[in-house]
Amino acid sequence: MAYLLHRLLTDAAARQPRRPAIAASGCVLTYQELDQLSNKVARALLRLGVSPGDRVGVLAPKSAASVIGIYGALKAGACYVPLDPKAPDQRLSYVAADSGMTVIIADEARAPHAAALASRVRQARGVLVAGVPGSQDGAQAGPSTDQGAAVLPWSAVAAESAAPLPDHAIETDLAYILYTSGSTGMPKGVMISHRNSLSFVEWSAAAAGLSDRDRVCSPAPLHFDLSVFDLFASCQAAACLCVLPEGAATFPVSIARWLETERISVWYSVPSVLTLLACYGGLQQFDLAHVRTVIFAGEVFPPRYLAKLMTGLPHPRYLNWYGPTETNVCTAFEVPPGSAGAGPVPIGKACANTEVFGITGEGRQVSLPGEIGELYVRGPSLMRGYWGQPAKTREVLVASPFRAEYEEPVYRTGDLVTLDQAGNYLYLGRRDTMVKIRGYRVELGEVEAALYRHPAIREAAVVPVPDELLGNRLRAVVTADEPGSLGRQSVLDHCRQWLPSYMVPDLVEIRQALPRTSTGKVDRAGLASE
Amino acid sequence: METIIKDYISQELVRDPELLPLADEASLLDSGILDSLSLLQLVVFLEERFAITVGDADLLPENFASVNTICAYLRAREPAKQAAHG
Missing domain, CATH: 3.30.300.30 (ANL, C-terminal domain)
Known part of the structure; x- marks a missing residue:
């Protein structure tokens, strides 16, 4: 069994070299191609001086180029840090400096922006341009200047050897850092190790029943933790990761048409995108018979819109997944057909290899329907902590209140929950702001x-x-x-x-x-x- | 009509001040001004301001690519209202 995320890719490439790994904007890469191209990126990163444990930024939307870059960073033993291309410069500069990025991977279009960002980070050695076979080199190669850091063009990356690399990490090393909103004014970096992520990936691929026939799409950008599913769970099953084109994402009817033409079988998004599809997608005009599983997470799905969606598109399974970025996904609920609209959708029960429990204000465990408590989570998917913020980490990764014999961190979600009659957790709200x-x-x-x-x-x-x-x-x-x-x-x-x-x-x-x-x-x- | 729509988009939907002032032919899609939710905000505004109903099938890139295409779409739908609001 894989203990490093990128081993999912090398394993898939060995099993299914010619199956499509990613389809994005007309570019399709097979598992063998993705594996070999990411080997080239890893070699180029090592040549740039990236050491195991380094943070490598990724400034690009979800695309063939950025996925090659992400796997390349992991194969080099680095952890990747997604940079939202739509975020303002001040915030990107903060994330780049806070994480101490040594290299920023960017696509061709964003290479100049990445060079400007890298020039403001003390540790940064330069920018690596990720592309796909046939990409034109537009970026200016050359040494650093006053305007920006050194840029390694895609042509130089593509000239590296495609041969496999030795492992540069172990499973407790960081795989990625996802920055999320921080209450004290600046975003905080959630550190996720290979083991943390694999714990979710292995569970989620099984829970969604992924196979190498699946075509998987999540419109979530790379800095949003929903993207872990399509990036890595697809790979675990040798399924195809399909990237929704940015233009199509704006128009519900365009999304529905794209789902039909791309024959998407598994969809994972926040409920608001699905609400738009249900209300404005004109679903009945399209043949969406191949959509077999619809997964939502990230916020509460208003019951009447879920009911509308399940009426308009009755045949797929509907799964509600719950979990803060700090825990990946920790509970899940399959919505029974015909049940939506009756009331709030439960967040369900703990995932495999995970335990969750509610603690009331008096410190008792929530055990009866109607009792209210804060949800705690324990298991191998819990984050390693917040990057560079041990004090903040200790506020949320605390000793288990029920286990005095040995220390094991449990995560306080800050979410208030109760139980329903069937033993499913129901989300009620937050205990903070x-x-x-x-x-x-x-x-x-x-x-x-x-x-x-x-x-x-x-x-x-x-x-x-x-x-x-x-x-x-x-x-x-x-x-x-x-x-x-x-x-x-x-x-x-x-x-x-x-x-x-x-x-x-x-x-x-x-x-x-x-x-x-x-x-x-x-x-x-x-x-x-x- | 162009001015009304442009003012609304500029004041309510444009998040990046560098995109202003907005030209009638500027792409609202490539620049990211319109996304799935701001599109609906705009549709609600158009429906109220011009007393029309925008159907699902009309929510297409060709109708909402720019201020010009939005106006062309509105004029094609509601020729009678053109004089009143134009």
Whole structure:
């Protein structure tokens, strides 16, 4: 059995060399091609001086080039750190510097941006351009300049040997770091080892019943942990990872048409994309008979939209997976046909090789329907911690309350749950100020911290406004240092420099003062109920 | 009509200030201004502002590629309203 993620690829290439591994924008690579091209990337990374344990950035959307780059980074013994190409520069610079990237892998189009980013990171040795056979070299090769770091063009990478490499990692080494919203103002890096990830990958491939006949799609970008499924579980089964073209993702009808023409069999996304498909996808116009499994995760699926989807597309299995990035997926629930719409969809029961339990405010284990507690998780899929933040790690990876004999970390999710009559967990809400927007985690504190960086803002409070389609919208209420010195547009422009678009407040109100509670704190509950 | 639509997109949907000012022929798709959710926001606005209903089958790239194509789509659908709002 594989104990390193990239072994899934070498194993699949040995078993099924000619089956398609990835289909993206008209480019199809077989498992043998993907294996060999990623060997070239690994060699080029080692030649650039990448050592085992190094962090290697990936600045590209999900594509054949970025998947080659990711496997190349893993084969070199490095851990990859996805950089959201749509995030503002300030945030990307922070992630690149915080993780101490030594190389950034970019596609051709983003090589100049990656070079500019790398030039601002002390440890960075340069940029590696990932491509596919036949890619044209447009990037300027050459030594570093004032404008950017050294760029290794794809032609140089492609000239490396395609022969297999020895292993440069063991299973407890990091495979990737996914940055997620941080309550203190900057994103935090969730460290996932090969073992952590494989624990999820092996379970998920079995739970979805993946085979080498499957064509798997998740529209989640690389920095979102849903992408682990299509990147690696597909590989475990030698299935084909199919990349939804960016243009098609905008239009529900285009998604439905693409599902038909690409004969997608397994789909994994946040519920909001499925809601759009159910409401605006014109599903009845298309032949989607080959879609056999639909998986959703990341946020609550409004029951009436799930019911609409299951009516419009009745034949697939519907699976609800739950788990913070820190645990991969830890519970799962298969929605029985005809049951949707009756009430909230349970998050279900623990995955194989994982234990979950609820702890009430009094410290007792949740054991009866209706009892409410915080959900804890233990198992091999738990993250190694937050990158460079041992104190923050200790707040959430805590000693098991039920195991005094030896130490084993359990993860406190911060999610409040209860049990239903069938023993399934039901998600109730958060015990802190994290909210979900389009499946993305947003710490209200991070949005407020960004607002406080605005030179004219004196005080800021951000409250969520529940929204059926998005999960939440954000409403920012701010006061100015000097009356009249602050405009709504200026606040929005400022936010867009610091925050990815899903974290930018939808509504901005400028007031004379923020409402206060009797103890003098900002009255968030009052603001939220206005 | 172009101005009304352009103002709405510029003020409500454009997240990157570098994309402004918005040209009538600028692509709303390549630039990422329209994604699956901002598209629906725009549709709700168009439906309310121009008193029309946009069907699923009309939610296509060719109709929503730019301010120009949106206007062409609206004019083709509702010739009577063109004078009132144009």
